[in-house]
Amino acid sequence: MRKIGYAWWLVGTLGITTIISYGTSQYLFGVLIAHWQRDLGAGRAAVAGVYSLGLLASGVFGLAAGRLLDRYGPRVPMALGSAASGAALLAMSTVHSAGWLYPLWAGLHALGMGLTYYPVSFAVVTTWCPGHRESALSVLTFVGGTSSLVFTPLAGWLVQETGWRETLVVMGLIQLCVALPLHALVLRNGPADRDRPDRPADGDRPARVSRAVRLRSFWALTIGGALVMLAAHVVFVYLVPYLGERGVAPLTAAAIGGLIGVSSPPSRLALGLLSRVLSPVRLLVLVLVFSGLGVVLLVLTVRPVLLAIGVIMFGAGYGAQAPLRALVLSHQVDPSVYGTLSGLQNLPAAAFGAGGPMIAGLLYDRGGHEWIFAGTAAALLLAAACSAVRTRSRV
Numbered sequence: 001m002r003k004i005g006y007a008w009w010l011v012g013t014l015g016i017t018t019i020i021s022y023g024t025s026q027y028l029f030g031v032l033i034a035h036w037q038r039d040l041g042a043g044r045a046a047v048a049g050v051y052s053l054g055l056l057a058s059g060v061f062g063l064a065a066g067r068l069l070d071r072y073g074p075r076v077p078m079a080l081g082s083a084a085s086g087a088a089l090l091a092m093s094t095v096h097s098a099g100w101l102y103p104l105w106a107g108l109h110a111l112g113m114g115l116t117y118y119p120v121s122f123a124v125v126t127t128w129c130p131g132h133r134e135s136a137l138s139v140l141t142f143v144g145g146t147s148s149l150v151f152t153p154l155a156g157w158l159v160q161e162t163g164w165r166e167t168l169v170v171m172g173l174i175q176l177c178v179a180l181p182l183h184a185l186v187l188r189n190g191p192a193d194r195d196r197p198d199r200p201a202d203g204d205r206p207a208r209v210s211r212a213v214r215l216r217s218f219w220a221l222t223i224g225g226a227l228v229m230l231a232a233h234v235v236f237v238y239l240v241p242y243l244g245e246r247g248v249a250p251l252t253a254a255a256i257g258g259l260i261g262v263s264s265p266p267s268r269l270a271l272g273l274l275s276r277v278l279s280p281v282r283l284l285v286l287v288l289v290f291s292g293l294g295v296v297l298l299v300l301t302v303r304p305v306l307l308a309i310g311v312i313m314f315g316a317g318y319g320a321q322a323p324l325r326a327l328v329l330s331h332q333v334d335p336s337v338y339g340t341l342s343g344l345q346n347l348p349a350a351a352f353g354a355g356g357p358m359i360a361g362l363l364y365d366r367g368g369h370e371w372i373f374a375g376t377a378a379a380l381l382l383a384a385a386c387s388a389v390r391t392r393s394r395v
Contacts, residue, residue: 006188007129011136013186014121015143017082020179021116022144023151024089024171025054025109031155035164042098050098052354054106054113059350061114066123066343070336074124075187081115082180084108089172093165116179118144119346122326123339124187133330134280137323138271145265145319152261208337213344217332217389222345224386225325228288229353231379232318234372235260235295237357239311242369246302256308263312264319271320280331284324284387291317292380299373317380328387 033047068077088109092101114120121140129136158167212218239260243253267287274283294313301307326342333341363371 018144069339085112086175220389263315
């Protein structure tokens with residue numbers, strides 16, 4: 001029987017912990033928001049502010065996480081992230097005021113998100129799996145992409161059967177008893193390139209980072225990623241209400257919205273095959289155009305079947321762009337500074353993601369949901385144009 005190398009144990013571990021990281025945060029929040037409004041006496045704007053602030057804070061923590069990864073390796077920061085999220089979830093199960101959600105969710109839990117979300121796991125995979133990055137990233141995101149399919153129904157069932165406080169306890173224990181041990185026992189200390197003969201000295205890292213941030217292609221990729229996050233969070237927030245305005249029944253609208261989670265994993269798995277035919281840059285441009293055209297379809301049609309096709313196109317493109325963006329960056333920069341630069345890119349992405357729904361609200365006041373989704377399609381197509389900018393060599 002062929003021996004499984006450490007790289008694939010790493011990918012499998014990060015796949016499982018990514019399911020947990022997003023399941024106990026991004027997908028859990030949507031299940032809890034109505035219960036927090038009712039039981040904690042909070043308005044929708046106040047609770048939504050917790051989500052937006054947490055997203056911004058996770059981007060700031062992710063910037064620090066990238067530097068820690070480059071210098072010390074993934075074990076300590078990712079284990080710390082699991083511990084922080086687990087502690088925050090347990091603490092939130094005891095609160096009786098919405099004010100406590102800000103330091104716990106947007107503070108402590110955001111620290112856990114920033115240390116364990118995709119930008120961090122992408123950095124680990126791209127540096128520890130140099131010989132098969134395409135396959136490793138597609139497998140990681142395929143597994144991680146099932147988070148909504150696992151945790152949304154699980155959290156919904158737990159809340160219905162036991163209550164939201166008990167649900168938070170279960171989620172916290174999953175972080176502490178599953179994700180934390182996996183991060184602490186499977187991940188390794190030290191940078192991935194510590195045994196590389198030409199590994200740069202620590203003093204060379206600032207110079208490499210400085211050269212990378214002077215590249216036009218680096219900032220084009222960064223802006224493109226931020227635009228994608230803006231578009232994605234607009235779709236996540238406004239899709240179901242928009243479908244309702246188009247005459248789709250509430251249950252059908254929810255089912256169509258769920259197609260985003262269904263269509264994302266297969267597109268990520270297909271990247272391993274498509275990357276043998278097309279370069280990562282060309283693939284990234286194509287999937288963003290495909291995603292943008294899906295949103296265009298949402299604007300142009302009212303038929304449920306065509307609306308569903310538009311959502312599938314958006315979900316497939318959105319699911320594929322994240323690992324492709326990580327792959328493009330890995331071809332641009334040296335592995336020794338990948339984590340730092342990935343964290344730097346994640347900060348504007350988090351800011352745009354948090355601001356997207358607010359910008360969409362202004363567009364809604366001017367012209368309704370059609371303006372929102374027309375703007376979303378434009379953002380995705382502009383992201384495709386930004387992603388087409390290339391660099392000649394790695395720095």
